[in-house]
Amino acid sequence: MSETTIAAGTQPRARPKGNIFLRIGPVYYALVTILAIGTISQPTFLTLRSVRNILVSATPWSIATIGQTVVILTAGIDLSVGPVISMTNVIAADLMKKYPEQAILIILLCLAAGLMVGIVNGLAVAYLRLNPFIITLATGTAVQGLALEIMYQPSGMVTSGFRQVSRGTLGPIPYAVGYLLILYLVGSYILKRTPYGLSIYAVGGNETSARLSGIRTKRILLSVYAISGLLATCAGLFIASRIGSGDPLVGEPYALDSITAAVLGGASLFGGVGDLWGGLAGALIIAILSTLLNMNNINPFYQWIIKGAILIGALAIDFFRKGGRQ
Amino acid sequence: MATTMVDAKEQARKPEQRIRISPSAAIWLAVAGVLLLARVISAGFWDMAHLLNVTRQASSLAIATVGQTFVILTGGLDLSNGMVITLVDVVAATILDGKDDLLVPVIFLCLSIGVLVGLVNGLLVTKLKVPPLVGTLGMFGILKGIAYVYTGGSPKGYIPPSLTFVGSGFVGPIPTQVFFGVGFTILGIIVLRKTSFGRYLYAVGGNPTASRLSGVRTDRVITMAYVSSSLLAAIAGLVLAGYIGVGSLSLGDGYNLNSISAAVVGGTAFSGGVGTIVGSAGGSLFLALVISLLRFLGLPYSNQLMVQGAILALATYAHARAQR
Numbered sequence: 001m002s003e004t005t006i007a008a009g010t011q012p013r014a015r016p017k018g019n020i021f022l023r024i025g026p027v028y029y030a031l032v033t034i035l036a037i038g039t040i041s042q043p044t045f046l047t048l049r050s051v052r053n054i055l056v057s058a059t060p061w062s063i064a065t066i067g068q069t070v071v072i073l074t075a076g077i078d079l080s081v082g083p084v085i086s087m088t089n090v091i092a093a094d095l096m097k098k099y100p101e102q103a104i105l106i107i108l109l110c111l112a113a114g115l116m117v118g119i120v121n122g123l124a125v126a127y128l129r130l131n132p133f134i135i136t137l138a139t140g141t142a143v144q145g146l147a148l149e150i151m152y153q154p155s156g157m158v159t160s161g162f163r164q165v166s167r168g169t170l171g172p173i174p175y176a177v178g179y180l181l182i183l184y185l186v187g188s189y190i191l192k193r194t195p196y197g198l199s200i201y202a203v204g205g206n207e208t209s210a211r212l213s214g215i216r217t218k219r220i221l222l223s224v225y226a227i228s229g230l231l232a233t234c235a236g237l238f239i240a241s242r243i244g245s246g247d248p249l250v251g252e253p254y255a256l257d258s259i260t261a262a263v264l265g266g267a268s269l270f271g272g273v274g275d276l277w278g279g280l281a282g283a284l285i286i287a288i289l290s291t292l293l294n295m296n297n298i299n300p301f302y303q304w305i306i307k308g309a310i311l312i313g314a315l316a317i318d319f320f321r322k323g324g325r326q
Numbered sequence: 327m328a329t330t331m332v333d334a335k336e337q338a339r340k341p342e343q344r345i346r347i348s349p350s351a352a353i354w355l356a357v358a359g360v361l362l363l364a365r366v367i368s369a370g371f372w373d374m375a376h377l378l379n380v381t382r383q384a385s386s387l388a389i390a391t392v393g394q395t396f397v398i399l400t401g402g403l404d405l406s407n408g409m410v411i412t413l414v415d416v417v418a419a420t421i422l423d424g425k426d427d428l429l430v431p432v433i434f435l436c437l438s439i440g441v442l443v444g445l446v447n448g449l450l451v452t453k454l455k456v457p458p459l460v461g462t463l464g465m466f467g468i469l470k471g472i473a474y475v476y477t478g479g480s481p482k483g484y485i486p487p488s489l490t491f492v493g494s495g496f497v498g499p500i501p502t503q504v505f506f507g508v509g510f511t512i513l514g515i516i517v518l519r520k521t522s523f524g525r526y527l528y529a530v531g532g533n534p535t536a537s538r539l540s541g542v543r544t545d546r547v548i549t550m551a552y553v554s555s556s557l558l559a560a561i562a563g564l565v566l567a568g569y570i571g572v573g574s575l576s577l578g579d580g581y582n583l584n585s586i587s588a589a590v591v592g593g594t595a596f597s598g599g600v601g602t603i604v605g606s607a608g609g610s611l612f613l614a615l616v617i618s619l620l621r622f623l624g625l626p627y628s629n630q631l632m633v634q635g636a637i638l639a640l641a642t643y644a645h646a647r648a649q650r
Binding site: 130140141149256302 | 450454455456457459460463464465466467468470471472474478479583586587590596597626627628629630631632633634635636639642643646
């Protein structure tokens with residue numbers, strides 16, 4: 001009984017049977033639809049310049065979504081992603097203005113800070129068995145307070161060299177595309193082809209049987225929150241580089257948006273189901289949506305309604321596709 | 327093998343009896359503790375008008391938390407209640423615009439918005455099996471969009487005197503809001519303790535399968551919990567609208583997470599089936615009291631957030647330990 005669960009949990013590569021249209025997640029249909037709407041309504045939508053802009057603006061969402069997806073795979077959730085992004089952003093902008101020659105050290109400091117928040121979350125979830133939603137809400141609230149303590153109003157400045165992190169290009173291709181490709185390829189490889197990645201699926205699928213089959217579940221749980229904290233920091237650094245200054249509230253939408261992207265991408269909040277590419281498609285949809293509404297001169301306020309409707313709609317459609325069963 | 331050893335260890339630990347205090351009693355003890363602490367730090371905090379003002383601040387949160395507690399008892403959560411507060415406020419301010427003429431129909435409209443939102447949330451969770459976090463998050467987005475589109479991003483209009491009396495008036499020395507806060511708390515206690523709906527809420531959260539098999543219409547109970555939450559959020563929204571007196575797109579910000587915090591601090595288990603309204607009301611009062619004390623001491627908003635985070639973490643840890 002438990003063996004079959006483990007087997008199911010450790011074989012994320014196994015392809016679901018049936019109709020090819022059922023095998024492709026709804027998020028890809030949504031992405032294609034939104035791209036089609038964009039191309040039809042705006043002739044300039046698929047130009048190199050606009051695609052480049054969309055990819056660069058989608059980068060922080062896409063990076064944060066990787067961490068969120070990995071946490072959701074273990075049936076957890078990370079609400080501290082947004083505050084960690086804000087904190088990183090203000091630490092980087094504040095310190096780089098004061099000590100512009102120490103940029104590398106400051107980046108390392110930010111990564112350490114984000115990692116620490118992740119480790120605190122992970123310890124609380126894995127070893128104290130506290131509810132992930134509540135504990136990351138608690139650490140998130142405290143970290144948001146810390147961000148506001150460091151910088152109450154937008155200020156600070158990053159170094160011009162650091163700005164190249166988001167602005168630089170290799171020929172026509174922005175560095176950002178490179179980051180995304182590397183993170184997603186490496187991330188997907190780790191998740192689907194290494195014992196560690198398979199353990200994450202196993203823990204999310206059935207924690208007890210994962211533990212009984214010899215997986216150190218607590219370490220796995222600790223590690224996914226650490227990864228999420230680290231990746232949120234990377235997203236925060238990218239945003240700092242992009243806007244060039246610090247804003248203590250810049251991360252606000254990211255916690256819920258990264259959850260939206262991951263869930264749109266097919267990750268199940270019950271754990272054990274999902275992959276990174278779906279999350280990337282979800283993050284792209286969120287990024288394209290605002291660009292598209294801007295280009296078509298539609299009231300930007302509609303983006304919230306559309307985002308909410310897509311989120312609910314994707315899950316509802318998924319429910320009916322599976323024949324009305326859970 | 328390893329698990330049996332752990333079990334044995336836990337068994338061995340059990341006899342050393344800890345003093346058991348129910349979570350709802352613990353939170354009221356904590357409230358008393360903060361009050362004493364405040365008295366020690368500064369005598370000025372114990373000014374009657376100031377303390378009544380703190381209870382006023384706790385009242386609207388307490389109203390929303392009653393509904394949130396119902397939902398958490400079923401094993402769910404409601405992230406959309408704060409946006410119901412905002413939407414109700416901008417609708418009331420825009421339509422009424424300072425005049426009492428249309429008061430009754432507008433109140434009816436606002437309460438209907440609450441019922442409708444709750445109904446949709448409940449049906450999403452029960453019929454389409456959308457996880458509560460995702461369903462109510464989607465609803466949060468939709469309501470936020472509607473509030474912004476409806477007001478064009480800059481809300482206009484004023485709240486008329488009758489509602490202003492509810493939100494910022496006084497009956498004798500006591501703020502009118504407090505009557506609403508206490509009233510809905512008592513109503514919540516009665517519903518949970520004395521009605522079959524209340525007992526079903528615990529049953530559904532404790533063990534959905536068992537309660538369905540024993541004849542409880544679980545889907546209906548869960549849907550009713552979401553309707554209660556949105557309806558109470560609409561009422562809290564009307565009260566808060568009366569307090570600020572204008573339409574505001576940020577009025578309900580944070581009420582979703584704060585009402586969850588208040589419920590959890592008050593001993594409601596996030597996994598469902600465990601919790602009381604007495605505890606939740608204590609949680610609301612506790613949070614309002616601590617924030618007010620920090621403000622009284624002149625600490626900035628950033629420190630308030632840090633303390634709030636620490637309280638939530640410690641409370642969850644304490645309740646989790648007490649349950650083991």
